Amino acid sequence: MVLGAIVFLSVFSVLSVLFLWGCAKERQSSQVTIHFVTWKPNVPEVWEKIYRAFQEENPDIKLEVQVGPHSSTAFHDMLTQKLKNRSTDVDVFLMDVIWPPEFAEAGWAMALDERFPEQEREKFLKGPIMANTYKGHIYGLPLFIDAGVLYYRKDLLEKYKLSPPATWEELVKQAEYITKAEEKKGNKIFGYSGQFKQYEGLVCDMMEFILSNNGYIIK
Secondary structure, three states, X not given: OEOOOOOOOOOEEEEEOOOOOOXXXXXXOOOEEEEEEEEOOOOHHHHHHHHHHHHHHOOOEEEEEEEEOOOHHHHHHHHXXXXXXXXXXXXXXXXXXXXXXXXXXXXXXXXOOOOOOHHHHOOOOHXXXXXXXXXXXXXXXXXXXXXXXXXXXXXXXXXXXOOOOOEHHHHHHHHHHHHHHHHHOOOOOOOOOOOOOOOHHHHHHHHHHHHHOOOOOOO
16 A cells, blocks of 8 residues: 555546537627636646637637636536526636536537547546546546645654655554654644545545555445
8 A cells, every 4th residue: 555656637627618509609700709717727827828829829719718716616616507507608618527427417518529539539648538538428638637645744754763654554653653742742733634624625535545555436
């Protein structure tokens, strides 16, 4: 059960979706408007460069960007409400890794099989492609993946002459030892900090625990 680099596919996908009530309908103007809904980016200056580059390469397309909340849960609530109401200001949007089945089943997303053929999918990691595939159809293009990383207090490990933990068992033992020793000195600290609130982040942490112990999710 080595911690190592525990990679969890928290993939955020760019879903190229054309809705019958939105971008797909005919417009009188020669310029097409695409409404892109995204959550608050960590590096907005990078996204701004991407938007400008897209507009320069596609002068016949007007890109309208709508920035939603950064929280995955809040963004999901906002986006699904728009889709349920058949809002005309949603054409393309970011989607979290676990959303493709929900959005495809609800009829909110268009299959991208022809626009994103097999030869193009081979350029991506298999995990993100699988996550965006539902009932044999692909519904999103992977944007990026991230990995779970273990941070530790170097000063505390050196203080108690401990090496960085390589397994969950070592982490638990060290955390208990250090917290008890610090409490005796009047210092109240937590042995481990994670995403334990009842939201999507808890699922991510639990998947790291389960998969790193050679477990799996019952389908």
